[in-house]
Amino acid sequence: DASDIEKGTYPHYMLKEIDEQPIVLRKIIQEYQGEKGGFAIDASIRKAMKNADRIYIVAAGTSFHAGLAGKVLLEKLANIPVEVHVASEFSYNMPLLSEKPLFIFISQSGETADSRAVLVKVKELGYPALTITNVPGSTLSREADYTLHLHAGPEIAVASTKAYTAQIAVLAILAADTANEKGRKLPFDIMQELAIAANAMDVLTDHKEEMEKLAKNYLHSARNAFFIGRGSDYYVSLEGALKLKEISYIQAEGFAGGELKHGTIALIEKGTPVIALVTQEHVNYSIRSNVQEVVARGANAMVISMKGLEQTADSFVIPKVQQLLTPLISVIPLQLLAYYAALYRGNDVDKPRNLAKSVTVE
Numbered sequence: 231d232a233s234d235i236e237k238g239t240y241p242h243y244m245l246k247e248i249d250e251q252p253i254v255l256r257k258i259i260q261e262y263q264g265e266k267g268g269f270a271i272d273a274s275i276r277k278a279m280k281n282a283d284r285i286y287i288v289a290a291g292t293s294f295h296a297g298l299a300g301k302v303l304l305e306k307l308a309n310i311p312v313e314v315h316v317a318s319e320f321s322y323n324m325p326l327l328s329e330k331p332l333f334i335f336i337s338q339s340g341e342t343a344d345s346r347a348v349l350v351k352v353k354e355l356g357y358p359a360l361t362i363t364n365v366p367g368s369t370l371s372r373e374a375d376y377t378l379h380l381h382a383g384p385e386i387a388v389a390s391t392k393a394y395t396a397q398i399a400v401l402a403i404l405a406a407d408t409a410n411e412k413g414r415k416l417p418f419d420i421m422q423e424l425a426i427a428a429n430a431m432d433v434l435t436d437h438k439e440e441m442e443k444l445a446k447n448y449l450h451s452a453r454n455a456f457f458i459g460r461g462s463d464y465y466v467s468l469e470g471a472l473k474l475k476e477i478s479y480i481q482a483e484g485f486a487g488g489e490l491k492h493g494t495i496a497l498i499e500k501g502t503p504v505i506a507l508v509t510q511e512h513v514n515y516s517i518r519s520n521v522q523e524v525v526a527r528g529a530n531a532m533v534i535s536m537k538g539l540e541q542t543a544d545s546f547v548i549p550k551v552q553q554l555l556t557p558l559i560s561v562i563p564l565q566l567l568a569y570y571a572a573l574y575r576g577n578d579v580d581k582p583r584n585l586a587k588s589v590t591v592e
């Protein structure tokens with residue numbers, strides 16, 4: 231339906247797509263809800279997941295970052311080792327593979343040439359492949375053995391937002407389904423936790439003014455910016471930095487909290503923005519000390535913490551969700567930061583320079 235992709239009252243597709251994230255998440259819950267507490271996932275996919283001794287996730291850009299967040303879910307819930315690879319590297323420098331690999335291609339468009347090049351090789355080698363995509367009829371979907379649909383609706387803005395959270399949600403459900411199949415009891419109900427995350431998303435998209443203010447104060451005239459986090463927060467930091475680069479053109483990097491001091495801290499000067507994510511209880515203390523390290527060198531630190539781990543000086547507190555699902559919501563303030571930074575700098579938010587929504591050349 232063409233009216234689905236109208237901007238309506240929104241000034242930009244990106245803002246509309248950020249706002250659609252709770253709706254998409256609820257749609258995914260509904261689409262993947264199976265009978266008797268199970269999941270609506272094809273038995274053939276379930277079997278392929280159970281048979282695999284290792285999963286290789288292959289993707290590019292934001293989808294690669296969703297794969298990193300998904301790795302944590304698959305390893306923790308389904309107990310399968312997971313490697314996540316940049317597609318353009320994997321096709322020319324293939325790592326040693328396990329005996330029974332399963333390939334998962336993550337691609338919003340399903341048309342990314344770098345990912346397709348890997349899929350062609352994987353099929354030649356005779357290994358099974360699953361594509362997770364927003365476009366079920368796409369090339370990657372047709373050429374893989376199995377497909378899982380993101381149900382995110384058309385994503386128009388070049389900077390991907392709702393596809394990222396949809397990818398993580400589908401990977402979470404796939405991980406829980408595999409755990410079921412393997413007879414692993416999970417300490418929580420994934421669909422219930424995803425529903426809680428959807429409500430948290432509502433809270434975040436309803437409070438945009440705060441991120442707008444932070445973007446204005448921290449990023450309006452910034453030359454560079456650093457995003458730090460540990461564990462899943464590190465992976466979300468990579469995505470936050472990519473979003474900011476893509477549309478604001480501010481040079482930005484995401485770092486593992488403990489790694490910044492091994493070199494890059496040389497770049498911290500008075501007023502350098504450092505955005506820290508604090509959603510992981512077991513590394514709360516260590517990421518806080520990384521924040522201290524940069525503050526001591528003059529950085530303008532913006533701490534985004536999760537309820538329960540917050541301190542009074544933090545810039546923004548996000549609602550509490552299940553610890554393995556925090557990427558679904560911690561990314562939203564970062565998407566908004568990028569959006570408002572680009573807006574303040576007068577950039578074309580939906581069509582950033584030099585970028586294409588879908589890159590069909592290798």
Ligand code: G6P
Pocket residue numbers: 290291292293336337338339340341342345388389390585586587588589
């Ligand atoms: C392009 C887009 C990115 C996207 C990447 C992967 O570079 O500009 O936003 O993340 O392709 O796209 P895919 O459709 O495979 O997820």
